[in-house]
Amino acid sequence: MTGDIRIRADKLTKRFGDFVAVNAVSFEAGRGEIMGFLGPNGAGKSTTIRILCGLLRPSSGRAEVAGLDVAREPEKVRANIGYMSQKFSLYDDLSVMENLSFFGGVYGVKGARLKRRIAFAVEMAGLAGREDAVVSDLSGGWKQRLALGCAVLHEPKILFLDEPTSGVDPASRRRFWDLIYALAGDGVTVVITTHYMDEAEYCNRIALINGGRLVALGSPSELKRSAIRGEILLVEGDDPGAMLEALEGAPGVRDVAPFGSSLHIVVDDAARDRAAIEARLAERSLSWSRIEPIKATLEDVFVQLVGEGGKAAP
Amino acid sequence: MWGRILNLVVKELQQLRRDRAAKFRLLIPTLVQLFIFGYAATFEVYNVATIVLDQDHSQESRELVARFAGSGRFQIVETANSAADVRRAIDHADAVVAIVIQAGFADDVRKGVSAPAQVIVDGTNSNTALIALSYVSRIVADYAQEMEQDLSRRTRAGARPPPTVTLESRPWYNVDFNSRWFFVPGVIATLTLIMIVNLTSFAVVREREVGTLEQIMVTPIRPLEFILGKTIPYFLVGLALVVVIAGVGTLWFQIPFRGNPLVLLLGTALYLLCVLGIGLLISTVCKTQQQAFATNFFVINPAFILSGFSFPIASMPDFMQWISTINPMTYYLVVIRGTFLKGVGLEVLWPQMLALAGLGIVLLASSVLRFRKSLD
Numbered sequence: 001m002t003g004d005i006r007i008r009a010d011k012l013t014k015r016f017g018d019f020v021a022v023n024a025v026s027f028e029a030g031r032g033e034i035m036g037f038l039g040p041n042g043a044g045k046s047t048t049i050r051i052l053c054g055l056l057r058p059s060s061g062r063a064e065v066a067g068l069d070v071a072r073e074p075e076k077v078r079a080n081i082g083y084m085s086q087k088f089s090l091y092d093d094l095s096v097m098e099n100l101s102f103f104g105g106v107y108g109v110k111g112a113r114l115k116r117r118i119a120f121a122v123e124m125a126g127l128a129g130r131e132d133a134v135v136s137d138l139s140g141g142w143k144q145r146l147a148l149g150c151a152v153l154h155e156p157k158i159l160f161l162d163e164p165t166s167g168v169d170p171a172s173r174r175r176f177w178d179l180i181y182a183l184a185g186d187g188v189t190v191v192i193t194t195h196y197m198d199e200a201e202y203c204n205r206i207a208l209i210n211g212g213r214l215v216a217l218g219s220p221s222e223l224k225r226s227a228i229r230g231e232i233l234l235v236e237g238d239d240p241g242a243m244l245e246a247l248e249g250a251p252g253v254r255d256v257a258p259f260g261s262s263l264h265i266v267v268d269d270a271a272r273d274r275a276a277i278e279a280r281l282a283e284r285s286l287s288w289s290r291i292e293p294i295k296a297t298l299e300d301v302f303v304q305l306v307g308e309g310g311k312a313a314p
Numbered sequence: 315m316w317g318r319i320l321n322l323v324v325k326e327l328q329q330l331r332r333d334r335a336a337k338f339r340l341l342i343p344t345l346v347q348l349f350i351f352g353y354a355a356t357f358e359v360y361n362v363a364t365i366v367l368d369q370d371h372s373q374e375s376r377e378l379v380a381r382f383a384g385s386g387r388f389q390i391v392e393t394a395n396s397a398a399d400v401r402r403a404i405d406h407a408d409a410v411v412a413i414v415i416q417a418g419f420a421d422d423v424r425k426g427v428s429a430p431a432q433v434i435v436d437g438t439n440s441n442t443a444l445i446a447l448s449y450v451s452r453i454v455a456d457y458a459q460e461m462e463q464d465l466s467r468r469t470r471a472g473a474r475p476p477p478t479v480t481l482e483s484r485p486w487y488n489v490d491f492n493s494r495w496f497f498v499p500g501v502i503a504t505l506t507l508i509m510i511v512n513l514t515s516f517a518v519v520r521e522r523e524v525g526t527l528e529q530i531m532v533t534p535i536r537p538l539e540f541i542l543g544k545t546i547p548y549f550l551v552g553l554a555l556v557v558v559i560a561g562v563g564t565l566w567f568q569i570p571f572r573g574n575p576l577v578l579l580l581g582t583a584l585y586l587l588c589v590l591g592i593g594l595l596i597s598t599v600c601k602t603q604q605q606a607f608a609t610n611f612f613v614i615n616p617a618f619i620l621s622g623f624s625f626p627i628a629s630m631p632d633f634m635q636w637i638s639t640i641n642p643m644t645y646y647l648v649v650i651r652g653t654f655l656k657g658v659g660l661e662v663l664w665p666q667m668l669a670l671a672g673l674g675i676v677l678l679a680s681s682v683l684r685f686r687k688s689l690d
Contacts, residue, residue: 053532055689075534083532087525093332094325105321106533134332 322543
């Protein structure tokens with residue numbers, strides 16, 4: 001199993017002056033694993049990825065990528081990784097083919113292999129027949145898939161994707177995730193940052209990051225199980241604000257959080273505590289249209305561990 | 315290594331080829347500036363607006379005024395009746411020069427004693443004033459000499475005229491003091507500096523701004539490869555630019571080229587290394603294109619002034635003189651003027667070549683060292 005570990009971060013810390021952007025983050029990721037970094041903006045997700053790519057030097061701690069120390073052998077690490085940055089990172093003024101040949105060339109992919117890899121990337125991005133199109137003429141989804149194609153031309157063992165799906169329509173996002181699954185199926189380790197909860201559900205494991213710290217680490221179902229000690233009742237009514245006030249600190253209620261026009265209430269036992277909640281609402285003469293137990297979502301986990309402040313971030 | 319560099323060069327040229335605006339930004343301002351320098355920039359002064367106050371009304375005074383008018387340098391725009399007229403004309407900038415001939419001028423000339431004539435010059439444009447004054451003194455000196463000879467012929471008939479000293483100046487390399495010969499070759503150095511520093515500094519900063527630089531940084535490319543990949547295309551562009559300017563200079567403006575083109579080529583290549591080094595160094599310091607623009611301006615103007623292009627370095631304070639010794643343009647101007655006008659070769663220009671090579675290596679090396687593949 002240890003031979004399959006592709007990324008090993010050990011108490012990784014990055015300070016910018018007095019600000020601690022990444023605080024003693026440790027984790028491991030294995031071959032073919034899709035690891036999601038979930039957290040509010042400014043939590044330290046991108047900084048962690050940049051350290052792992054060798055773009056930033058850790059202030060302390062150690063990171064091994066593909067078995068190589070990132071701070072000591074960044075060049076060797078780079079031959080093994082692919083990276084898509086937050087900013088759109090292709091040459092807008094070059095054609096699809098020119099971008100692919102350029103990035104293939106700087107990665108040292110040559111001759112027949114380059115031809116084969118370019119054909120693969122064009123196919124993957126669905127850009128067959130549009131090889132001569134200038135990138136600025138492509139829409140977001142195409143650009144994003146082409147950027148992914150450029151990042152995997154050299155068949156990297158590890159792929160870092162920093163918010164690759166921001167600003168892309170849902171259909172393209174779905175298609176992009178199909179590609180990620182295909183790559184992981186071929187054994188590529190994928191580290192992806194996101195703030196879409198639904199995307200986080202697609203990951204094998206999630207590292208929840210807040211304020212530079214790794215708050216929780218595990219598969220989506222593990223996180224739901226460990227973070228939510230209890231069950232969740234969904235309450236819908238005319239005045240969620242008043243209901244929130246009424247139920248906060250009420251007996252049996254562990255936590256209340258607004259979700260759209262409804263409330264999620266964390267209780268120890270849904271069947272038992274339901275009656276108490278209904279009684280409390282009736283006491284305040286608040287009417288409800290629906291009260292029922294639901295399965296915890298990652299958003300519940302997120303709210304529980306990161307809090308409302310984190311949730312407010314886009 | 316060379317494969318990756320070639321890759322970068324090809325990419326850079328493809329981008330340049332796509333960028334129609336860049337081609338215009340390069341060629342049009344270059345040609346416009348070249349023609350402005352070729353046609354408009356001249357140190358010579360013609361048709362200086364001149365007012366005359368002749369209080370003597372003699373044949374002699376009219377003769378002197380006629381010499382001013384006949385020289386082509388001065389244009390008599392007004393004949394004044396009083397000193398007040400003169401003051402008003404100069405104040406209102408109706409005239410730049412005033413010639414005042416006082417009463418008794420002709421008597422004094424005939425007697426052979428010092429005759430009173432006054433020249434007033436508007437000194438607000440000291441350059442024009444100085445040049446106009448030099449014409450004035452030449453005209454007056456000629457006149458005085460002839461009067462003297464005339465006088466001696468009349469008073470001592472048959473005697474030999476008094477000996478006179480005539481200074482015959484002979485400007486080498488540019489016999490007629492043709493301003494164009496002076497400006498056009500110099501413009502090669504200026505325009506190359508402006509164009510190539512701008513082009514290279516933006517080439518890296520743009521990638522930083524757009525985000526592609528971060529993408530490049532995670533590839534196994536080395537800083538030296540990256541810098542060379544950025545340098546070579548703009549080196550080629552710079553060479554082409556110099557060929558165009560030199561071509562227009564010699565063919566259109568008929569500037570003589572007396573030296574060996576290969577010597578100029580060598581000097582140009584070394585100068586381009588320096589200029590590229592400056593551009594790249596700026597781009598490693600600046601984060602945005604605006605910053606780069608401001609920094610370029612900050613570098614280019616002093617480089618121009620402290621190069622000896624039009625202001626003599628020997629007249630500058632020590633500190634400024636010191637700066638001019640680390641200014642590549644100082645040396646390149648010597649190379650350019652040496653090859654164009656003097657026709658000298660490496661036997662004379664080797665110190666400049668060495669200086670350019672040294673500066674180029676230092677500048678490029680520091681940009682390689684400053685370019686780190688990290689965002690820290």
